[in-house]
Amino acid sequence: MKEYSNSNLINIFFLNRYFKRFIAISTDSILCVFTVWFAFYLRFEEFILIKDIHLITILTPVILAIPTFWLFGVYRTLIRDAGLSFLYNIALATFFYGVIYFLIIDAYGLPNTPRSIGIIQPILLFLAITGSRSTIKFLFNNSLNHFKNLKNKENIFIYGAGSAGRQLLSSLENNSKYKVVGFLDDNRQLHRQNLLGQKIYDPKKLEDIKEKKDIKLILIAIPSLNKTEKKRIIKKISNQGILIKTLPNLSDIIEDKLSFSDVKDFLIEDLLERETIQVNIELVTKQVKSKTILVTGAGGTIGAELSRQVLKMQPKKLILFELNEFSLFKINEELSSLYKHIEIIPLIGNILDQNKLEKILKTFDVNTIYHAAAYKHVTLVECNICEGVRNNILGTLSVVKATINEQVKNLVLISSDKAVRPTNIMGASKRFAEICMQVYKKKSSFTNFSIVRFGNVLASSGSVIPKFKKQIMNGGPVTLTHNDVTRYFMTVPEAAQLVIQAGTLGKNAEVFVLNMGESIKIRDMIIKMINLSGQKLKDENNLDGDIEIKVTGLRAGEKLYEELLIGDNPEKTIYPKIQKIIEPSISFDQFEKSINELKIQLDNQDSKQVKQILANTIRFYNSNSEIVDFIYNEQKNSTDILSNKDNKSNIVKLN
Numbered sequence: 246m247k248e249y250s251n252s253n254l255i256n257i258f259f260l261n262r263y264f265k266r267f268i269a270i271s272t273d274s275i276l277c278v279f280t281v282w283f284a285f286y287l288r289f290e291e292f293i294l295i296k297d298i299h300l301i302t303i304l305t306p307v308i309l310a311i312p313t314f315w316l317f318g319v320y321r322t323l324i325r326d327a328g329l330s331f332l333y334n335i336a337l338a339t340f341f342y343g344v345i346y347f348l349i350i351d352a353y354g355l356p357n358t359p360r361s362i363g364i365i366q367p368i369l370l371f372l373a374i375t376g377s378r379s380t381i382k383f384l385f386n387n388s389l390n391h392f393k394n395l396k397n398k399e400n401i402f403i404y405g406a407g408s409a410g411r412q413l414l415s416s417l418e419n420n421s422k423y424k425v426v427g428f429l430d431d432n433r434q435l436h437r438q439n440l441l442g443q444k445i446y447d448p449k450k451l452e453d454i455k456e457k458k459d460i461k462l463i464l465i466a467i468p469s470l471n472k473t474e475k476k477r478i479i480k481k482i483s484n485q486g487i488l489i490k491t492l493p494n495l496s497d498i499i500e501d502k503l504s505f506s507d508v509k510d511f512l513i514e515d516l517l518e519r520e521t522i523q524v525n526i527e528l529v530t531k532q533v534k535s536k537t538i539l540v541t542g543a544g545g546t547i548g549a550e551l552s553r554q555v556l557k558m559q560p561k562k563l564i565l566f567e568l569n570e571f572s573l574f575k576i577n578e579e580l581s582s583l584y585k586h587i588e589i590i591p592l593i594g595n596i597l598d599q600n601k602l603e604k605i606l607k608t609f610d611v612n613t614i615y616h617a618a619a620y621k622h623v624t625l626v627e628c629n630i631c632e633g634v635r636n637n638i639l640g641t642l643s644v645v646k647a648t649i650n651e652q653v654k655n656l657v658l659i660s661s662d663k664a665v666r667p668t669n670i671m672g673a674s675k676r677f678a679e680i681c682m683q684v685y686k687k688k689s690s691f692t693n694f695s696i697v698r699f700g701n702v703l704a705s706s707g708s709v710i711p712k713f714k715k716q717i718m719n720g721g722p723v724t725l726t727h728n729d730v731t732r733y734f735m736t737v738p739e740a741a742q743l744v745i746q747a748g749t750l751g752k753n754a755e756v757f758v759l760n761m762g763e764s765i766k767i768r769d770m771i772i773k774m775i776n777l778s779g780q781k782l783k784d785e786n787n788l789d790g791d792i793e794i795k796v797t798g799l800r801a802g803e804k805l806y807e808e809l810l811i812g813d814n815p816e817k818t819i820y821p822k823i824q825k826i827i828e829p830s831i832s833f834d835q836f837e838k839s840i841n842e843l844k845i846q847l848d849n850q851d852s853k854q855v856k857q858i859l860a861n862t863i864r865f866y867n868s869n870s871e872i873v874d875f876i877y878n879e880q881k882n883s884t885d886i887l888s889n890k891d892n893k894s895n896i897v898k899l900n
Contacts (some may be wrong), residue, residue, distance in 0.1 A: 266320045270311055273374060277306040280369035284362050299356035306346060306366060313342040335375055343367030398424040400459050404478065405467035406430040406445050413466045414441055426458050429482075448478075451485055465491045483776035486791075529742075532613060532655070532749045533558040539611045540565060541596055541644065542618030544572025546702065547659055550741040551615050552580060558745075562588045564609060568595050568618070596640035602647035613655040615744055616644050619675070623663065626671040627801045630852040630874040634843070634859070637674035642681050642840065649689045657748040658682050660698040660756075662733060666865040668804050673859045673866045679756070680863070683830035686754040695751025697744045698758050700733025713771055717778050721792035723771050726799050731764040746820055753827070758815070760822045768794065801870035829864065836862075852877040 281303055285293050314320065317338035347363030349355070399422060403410045406428040414425050428445040430436070435445045446454060454460075463482060470478070475491075483489060538555050542548040543565035555563055563580070567573035570593060577591040590609070594601050596618045605611070619637050620626050626633035641658065648656045660679055663672030679696050686694045701709075716723045735743075739759065747757035772782050775792045783790030799805070815824035839862040846854040852874040860866050872878070 269320055272377060273311060273314065274307050276373040276377065277310050277370060278303055280366050280373055281306055281362070283369055284366040287365055288359055288361055299358070302355045302358045302362075305349065305355060306370070309346055309349075310339075310342050310370065313345075314338050317341070332375055335378075336371060339367055339371040339374070342370075398422060399461040400424055400426045401462040401464060402427050402429050402446075402451075402458075402460055403443075404429045404448070404463055404465045404482070406432070406435050406440050407467065409468055410466040411441060413464060414443065423462065426460070427454075429463070448481060451482060455485055455487060460487055462488045462490065465489065479777065483773070484781075486776075486781045489777050529745050529749050530558045532745065533560050535559065535561050536612040537562040537609055538564065538613050538615070539605070539609075540615045540617060541567075542616075543567045543591075544569050544576050545617060546737060547740055547744075548615075548617035549576045549579075550737045551617060551744055552576060554738070554741045554745055555615075556580060556584045556587060556589075560587065562590060562609060564605065564611065565589065565591045566594055566596075566605070566618070567591070568593065597635070597643055599643040599647050602643060603651050606647055606651035606653055611651075611653050613657070613748060614644065614648055614653055615657050615659070615748070616641065617659045617744075619659070619678075621661065621671060623669050623671045623803065624800050626674070627669055627870070628873050628875050630670050630855055630872070630877070631847050631850050633670055634674050634677075634855055635847050637671070638677045638681065638840075638843065639847075641678035645681055645685045648692055649685060652691050654691070655693045655695070655748055655751075656682075657695045657697060657744055657751065659744055660696050662698060662700045662758075663804075664698060666867070667863065668867060668869040669801070670856070670859070673863055673868075676863050676866070677859065679754075679828075680830055680836065683754040683828075684833050684836045687833065693748075693752050694754040695747045696754055696756045697747045698756055699735055699740050699743060700764075702735055702737055702740045709767070710774075713774055714778075717775060717780065717792055721783070722795040723775070723792060724795050724797050725768060725771060726797055726803060727805060728768050728796060730767045730799075730803075730805055732767060733764050734770075735759060743823065746823060750818055750820075750823075750825065755825050755827050757818070758824050758826075760824055801873045804869070831862065850876060 282293070282298065285298060314335075317334055319335060319338055343363070343366075346367060347360070350358055350360050350363040401417075401423050403413055403425055407430075410428060410430075417423055417425050425443055427443050428435075428440055429448045429451065430445050431448060433447070436447045438445050451460075465475070465478065467475075467478075479489060533555050538560045540548050540552050540555070540563070543552050544567040548565075548567070552563060552565060565573060565577055565580075567576075573591050573593060577589060581589050592605060594605070596602065596616075606614075618640060620629075620633045626637075645656065647653075658678060661672065661675045663669065664676035664679055665672075667673040667676055679698075682694050682696055686692075713723055743757070743759050750757065771794055775782050780791035781787060781789075783793040815826045818825050839858055843855065843858050846858060852872055856868065856872065860868065
């Protein structure tokens with residue numbers, strides 16, 4: 246019988262919304278009549294038949310209340326999602342109705358109706374309506390087994406007792422997973438006070454109250470925090486073994502867009518030890534606005550973000566050039582849905598195809614090229630030497646020649662900090678690509694060449710951060726190649742903005758780098774990620790921790806630390822955080838000789854000779870590992886086996 250009634254209740258909630266509004270209005274009309282009768286009963290303290298109350302006295306509350314509730318939006322709220330804001334709305338509507346009802350009784354009078362009825366009845370009506378809504382909501386939630394889920398909710402704190410915190414609490418009222426049990430706030434005047442029924446605590450006492458309250462999660466609800474303040478808060482609470490999540494920016498709060506779905510895991514930017522760099526849009530817009538822009542490798546992390554940033558500056562056309570079909574499809578779908586007024590052209594193609602590139606540049610009259618297409622995974626390129634070198638060097642050469650032949654005004658190459666004193670093939674190939682830009686600039690007076698060099702990009706396809714996050718989610722261990730490895734890091738938007746800014750500065754293949762402060766120790770970053778994820782590091786000092794770090798040893802071609810400049814005298818630019826340097830190059834004849842030799846050995850798939858050519862051409866290139874190329878080693882093993890067989894055969898013949 247209970248299951249039958251529950252299913253009927255659920256069916257009612259999924260009826261047409263107009264029919265549900267009709268039921269709500271009918272119910273409220275009945276409650277208006279009932280509360281009039283009950284108000285008379287309380288006023289006279291004796292039982293009165295409803296037929297003894299004048300019809301006008303009974304109908305007036307219905308005629309006044311229903312339109313008032315309609316105007317205040319009472320019938321537009323879903324009862325199953327009703328929270329404190331809905332109760333406030335009912336209270337406001339009832340108060341407004343009560344004032345009018347009392348004034349009518351006081352000024353005009355209703356037959357045999359004392360003025361006190363004008364006070365008692367609205368109060369009763371408010372209690373009756375809120376009681377009916379709460380009862381229906383409880384029955385509905387119970388019918389969906391929500392009542393059982395209450396016992397399984399995780400207790401959480403909201404850090405920040407401001408407007409964002411209040412709004413987040415309202416959003417969590419009906420959440421089946423989380424239960425807010427208090428606020429944390431640095432304002433001493435708020436401590437021990439209550440906000441929407443929840444106590445506000447001093448963050449300094451978190452360690453004492455977290456066990457008592459069984460806190461599983463802290464939501465930081467202060468979107469206006471700058472980097473320094475957020476870092477201070479995170480540092481203060483991250484060692485408590487509690488998961489930390491954050492809210493988005495302040496604009497979402499102002500525009501009333503905030504809900505619990507906006508809560509995120511700690512932001513990637515929180516891992517940086519510095520403020521993220523903001524671009525001056527006005528200064529760089531002139532490079533892009535009303536121009537035709539082409540981005541190679543547009544489906545990659547940097548290429549995709551470059552495309553997003555470019556579109557914000559209102560280009561005439563944006564050409565997405567990408568070899569990977571699925572990546573191109575994804576970025577084109579995303580951008581086309583957001584920027585319907587700008588022509589976006591997705592083109593499948595390989596940067597090695599110079600003829601096609603020239604056809605594209607001529608057909609669409611391209612003004613600026615951002616060359617982001619490259620193989621960037623150090624280990625993969627080290628194991629696939631010929632393909633990495635072909636794509637990164639010959640591909641760049643193809644882009645450079647096409648740019649010059651079709652007289653494109655600007656070409657910006659996205660390079661890497663691994664190009665500085667390279668120890669691996671990826672870094673060496675990127676340095677060779679830089680040399681290509683430097684050499685061919687001498688052949689062209691029309692095109693402005695720029696080289697942009699930056700460190701590891703957080704959350705990019707080649708970044709270790711997503712891997713670390715996955716390992717932490719799986720309970721560890723987190724793998725680290727060496728305890729002393731350090732790297733420079735920047736965010737994806739920072740990297741894209743640096744590229745665009747450098748494009749406005751470059752003329753003669755100068756190298757531009759972002760001043761990223763001190764390099765970050767990877768081990769410290771992992772520990773920070775573990776803490777932000779609500780876990781504790783497990784090591785010899787804390788055997789009861791959750792996640793341990795496993796040192797695996799440096800991989801082929803990997804360095805303990807990276808650099809951004811070969812020279813020691815970087816120049817300042819008009820952008821405070823961007824430095825410029827002109828680095829040593831080689832002669833055109835030497836470059837041509839190296840390229841011709843490289844093409845021959847690439848066709849032969851001779852990784853050893855390719856590596857030797859790189860060493861002969863690139864100053865400071867010093868490989869720190871043996872050749873680990875898959876094809877080369879397989880051929881070498883096969884040759885050794887055949888050689889051994891021949892030796893054995895010769896021995897038999899001699900005997």
